[in-house]
Amino acid sequence: MSDVTEPHGPHGVDRKPGRRGAGGGGGLREVARRAGVSVTTASHALNGVGRVGADTRERVLAVARDLGYRANPNARGLRGARTGLLGITHRTSVEGGITDIEYFVKIVNAATWTALDRDYSLVLVPPSLDGRPFESLPLDGTIVIDPLTDDPLLTRLSAMGVPVVTTGRDLSRKDAFPWVDNELSTCAQAALDHLAATGAQRVGLLTGSTGQSYDEDAARAYRDWCARTGRPVLLDRAEPGTDSTAAARRLLTRPGRPDALYVVMEKFGFATLAVCRELGLSVPEDVQIVVGADGEFARGSRPALTALDLAPESIGRQAAELLMNVIGNLPEPGATPEHRLVPAKLLERESTRRRAGAERS
Amino acid sequence: MSDVTEPHGPHGVDRKPGRRGAGGGGGLREVARRAGVSVTTASHALNGVGRVGADTRERVLAVARDLGYRANPNARGLRGARTGLLGITHRTSVEGGITDIEYFVKIVNAATWTALDRDYSLVLVPPSLDGRPFESLPLDGTIVIDPLTDDPLLTRLSAMGVPVVTTGRDLSRKDAFPWVDNELSTCAQAALDHLAATGAQRVGLLTGSTGQSYDEDAARAYRDWCARTGRPVLLDRAEPGTDSTAAARRLLTRPGRPDALYVVMEKFGFATLAVCRELGLSVPEDVQIVVGADGEFARGSRPALTALDLAPESIGRQAAELLMNVIGNLPEPGATPEHRLVPAKLLERESTRRRAGAERS
DNA sequence: GCGGGGTGCCTAAACGTTTTGGCATCGGGC
DNA sequence: GCCCGATGCCAAAACGTTTAGGCACCCCGC
Numbered sequence: 108m109s110d111v112t113e114p115h116g117p118h119g120v121d122r123k124p125g126r127r128g129a130g131g132g133g134g135l136r137e138v139a140r141r142a143g144v145s146v147t148t149a150s151h152a153l154n155g156v157g158r159v160g161a162d163t164r165e166r167v168l169a170v171a172r173d174l175g176y177r178a179n180p181n182a183r184g185l186r187g188a189r190t191g192l193l194g195i196t197h198r199t200s201v202e203g204g205i206t207d208i209e210y211f212v213k214i215v216n217a218a219t220w221t222a223l224d225r226d227y228s229l230v231l232v233p234p235s236l237d238g239r240p241f242e243s244l245p246l247d248g249t250i251v252i253d254p255l256t257d258d259p260l261l262t263r264l265s266a267m268g269v270p271v272v273t274t275g276r277d278l279s280r281k282d283a284f285p286w287v288d289n290e291l292s293t294c295a296q297a298a299l300d301h302l303a304a305t306g307a308q309r310v311g312l313l314t315g316s317t318g319q320s321y322d323e324d325a326a327r328a329y330r331d332w333c334a335r336t337g338r339p340v341l342l343d344r345a346e347p348g349t350d351s352t353a354a355a356r357r358l359l360t361r362p363g364r365p366d367a368l369y370v371v372m373e374k375f376g377f378a379t380l381a382v383c384r385e386l387g388l389s390v391p392e393d394v395q396i397v398v399g400a401d402g403e404f405a406r407g408s409r410p411a412l413t414a415l416d417l418a419p420e421s422i423g424r425q426a427a428e429l430l431m432n433v434i435g436n437l438p439e440p441g442a443t444p445e446h447r448l449v450p451a452k453l454l455e456r457e458s459t460r461r462r463a464g465a466e467r468s
Numbered sequence: 469m470s471d472v473t474e475p476h477g478p479h480g481v482d483r484k485p486g487r488r489g490a491g492g493g494g495g496l497r498e499v500a501r502r503a504g505v506s507v508t509t510a511s512h513a514l515n516g517v518g519r520v521g522a523d524t525r526e527r528v529l530a531v532a533r534d535l536g537y538r539a540n541p542n543a544r545g546l547r548g549a550r551t552g553l554l555g556i557t558h559r560t561s562v563e564g565g566i567t568d569i570e571y572f573v574k575i576v577n578a579a580t581w582t583a584l585d586r587d588y589s590l591v592l593v594p595p596s597l598d599g600r601p602f603e604s605l606p607l608d609g610t611i612v613i614d615p616l617t618d619d620p621l622l623t624r625l626s627a628m629g630v631p632v633v634t635t636g637r638d639l640s641r642k643d644a645f646p647w648v649d650n651e652l653s654t655c656a657q658a659a660l661d662h663l664a665a666t667g668a669q670r671v672g673l674l675t676g677s678t679g680q681s682y683d684e685d686a687a688r689a690y691r692d693w694c695a696r697t698g699r700p701v702l703l704d705r706a707e708p709g710t711d712s713t714a715a716a717r718r719l720l721t722r723p724g725r726p727d728a729l730y731v732v733m734e735k736f737g738f739a740t741l742a743v744c745r746e747l748g749l750s751v752p753e754d755v756q757i758v759v760g761a762d763g764e765f766a767r768g769s770r771p772a773l774t775a776l777d778l779a780p781e782s783i784g785r786q787a788a789e790l791l792m793n794v795i796g797n798l799p800e801p802g803a804t805p806e807h808r809l810v811p812a813k814l815l816e817r818e819s820t821r822r823r824a825g826a827e828r829s
Numbered sequence: 830g831c832g833g834g835g836t837g838c839c840t841a842a843a844c845g846t847t848t849t850g851g852c853a854t855c856g857g858g859c
Numbered sequence: 860g861c862c863c864g865a866t867g868c869c870a871a872a873a874c875g876t877t878t879a880g881g882c883a884c885c886c887c888g889c
Contacts, residue, residue, distance in 0.1 A: 135845065145869045150847060157848090160867055180606050181551060182845035184542035185874045192553075192589060208569045208764075216594040223604050228553060231592045233577035243584050245541050350768055374764065381770045403569075403735070404765065407711055409742045496875065506839050511877060518878085519837055543875035546844045 134176055142170045193222055194249035196232040207373050209402040210419050217423030225431050238263055248430045256318035272430040274422055275320045285444035287425045289417050294451040295328035298397045301453055302367040305461040307395055311341035311358050311365030313375050325371050341365045351375050355382040367395035373402040376412045396458040410457035417451045495537055503531045554583055555610035557593040568734050570763040571780050578784030586792050599624055609791045617679035633791040635783055636681040646805035648786045650778050655812040656689035659758045662814055663728040666822040668756055672702035672719050672726030674736050686732045702726045712736050716743040728756035734763040737773045757819040771818035778812045
């Protein structure tokens with residue numbers, strides 16, 4: 108009938124902040140009125156529940172689209188006991204500073220987009236020693252990025268009844284929570300094989316000791332690879348909180364110095380490069396470097412560092428999906444949590460340029 | 469009346485944020501019951517409105533504290549037409565990648581904490597070409613970090629009626645929005661004076677050309693300083709989207725090469741250092757460097773780079789405060805928006821170590 | 830003794846959804 | 860002709876707050 112084209116407001120119908128119920132009536136009510144049905148039917152049509160005739164459903168959907176209708180999240184949440192808020196947080200020692208931020212930001216952005224599609228909003232929960240923010244935030248669920256081993260935050264969130272999905276795993280409770288992770292055993296092997304293929308003889312590993320799963324995954328994959336290929340194990344770990352230069356220096360000054368390093372964090376690549384300069388070693392001629400997480404530094408340093416693209420966008424997206432699924436069919440008491448593996452891609456750069464004369468058939 | 473089961477019922481109101489459908493009657497209702505007052509009075513007491521006797525107010529507050537009561541944000545928002553969500557976004561060209569992320573993350577964290585204190589949650593809105601996420605997110609207001617000149621996003625948000633506070637200014641609409649900003653004229657001068665004091669004769673500036681206010685502020689402060697101190701203007705700009713190495717190279721290879729550079733972004737410091745190495749210039753002996761925003765790279769590079777600590781925590785906190793104030797007393801039509809200046813601090817590091825023999829009284 | 834203004838509190842009506850529990854109508858099977 | 864299930868829709872009751880409006884009471888001045 109009267110198909111007036113209304114401006115699309117943020118939600119509700121034409122809800123300029125100052126305006127209150129002038130004439131039009133509430134959002135869903137207005138949609139129902141224009142479609143000539145009851146509010147109930149409109150709600151059912153929009154949510155795909157209840158019994159609604161096909162033609163009626165179409166009509167409601169069309170009206171809603173025209174009006175740019177979006178359900179008021181407060182009202183929806185009030186009735187449904189949900190808040191529409193998801194938390195996402197990074198497990199980082201507060202004093203140690205945030206590392207490999209780009210990886211983190213990309214995960215967050217991807218998760219935000221994914222949540223948006225299902226009418227959830229993502230809140231970035233700042234790291235804190237006591238997890239205080241989680242007490243105050245009305246979250247329907249939380250993504251925890253790179254949990255520690257036996258992470259107290261997970262314990263706490265569990266006790267609070269907040270659904271949790273992790274990115275990386277808490278090593279001490281193998282599969283208690285749903286998680287998304289890189290298949291690091293494969294990724295690391297790809298990196299190590301690449302180093303071998305470009306002529307490295309003595310491949311070392313620089314990993315961390317934070318208790319986050321990637322540290323240990325890399326170490327295990329590395330040890331396996333050394334055993335399988337009959338190479339020496341040249342492994343060192345950066346102490347948490349320090350600048351990791353010390354560990355790089357230890358590795359590069361030991362007797363039988365490695366001629367290639369696989370370093371887990373982007374910042375380790377940074378430190379390694381500095382140590383190489385300090386020791387007068389050139390990259391890639393004397394030492395090849397592969398870093399375990401791509402980022403601005405790996406791309407922009409000279410020489411640019413070969414890196415694993417861990418596909419943080421995919422990780423973020425899948426973590427959000429998983430979390431929203433868990434929230435959707437809440438209890439699922441007996442079922443084992445779902446897990447997803449994300450492949451990584453090796454980005455070859457100057458730091459592992461094949462050496463002249465190191466060709467192998 | 470008052471002899472109802474009062475002490476710490478294990479399944480009382482106990483509204484841990486994540487809990488779903490807990491029993492025991494509604495939250496506020498339960499508080500009112502235990503305090504022996506009506507829901508209205510309880511609400512009034514908790515919000516400090518209406519007329520409530522002092523003793524009654526105390527009683528209600530005590531009960532609420534004991535019960536750990538927190539108002540259901542959905543219900544509160546439903547009635548009050550607010551959502552309790554604030555957006556925060558960074559103006560970055562999508563393809564150019566995020567730069568100086570640490571600065572950004574620190575602002576976000578600080579703003580999150582500040583919002584928390586007033587029962588707001590902060591949503592990190594991902595950058596997008598079309599600003600789409602803002603259509604879908606039910607935000608009460610938004611913080612825009614480092615807006616562009618004549619920023620279309622600001623136009624759009626304005627049209628949507630969403631209150632906005634910026635961090636840095638949109639240069640084309642001087643004071644249309646409330647903002648928080650570093651007092652860059654002062655900060656830049658401090659940096660330049662420091663370079664002069666450590667013996668630099670020809671001080672150059674490497675800034676950007678993104679249209680964000682800090683680029684122009686730095687340029688203006690630099691030109692003023694050169695004029696005032698009678699020094700030559702050695703200014704170049706990085707093209708947006710490139711890695712800024714080119715601009716650094718232009719500056720460092722021009723006739724009358726600068727012996728000190730003030731570079732606006734942390735990433736420019738990165739590029740400058742690389743170019744210095746490439747050209748065989750040593751830092752700080754041949755070229756001193758000050759970067760305009762501190763971060764992991766400035767701290768961790770060798771030599772470590774002298775940097776301005778822009779106090780992103782303070783900026784984030786104040787931006788959130790400003791925004792919540794604006795939302796609180798919404799209309800304020802005639803009043804000019806509030807502005808706040810945040811001081812920065814120069815962190816002296818190796819890249820500007822005073823040269824031997826360059827002492828000035 | 831009465832009006833009037835304050836005070837302290839309460840009842841009831843919103844807010845915009847989802848969900849519950851229907852009521853008609855229709856078409857078949859007997 | 861009757862019963863029964865399926866279908867399409869609706870009215871009303873939640874959800875937990877805030878807020879408008881109002882009632883009773885007290886104290887004071889007249």
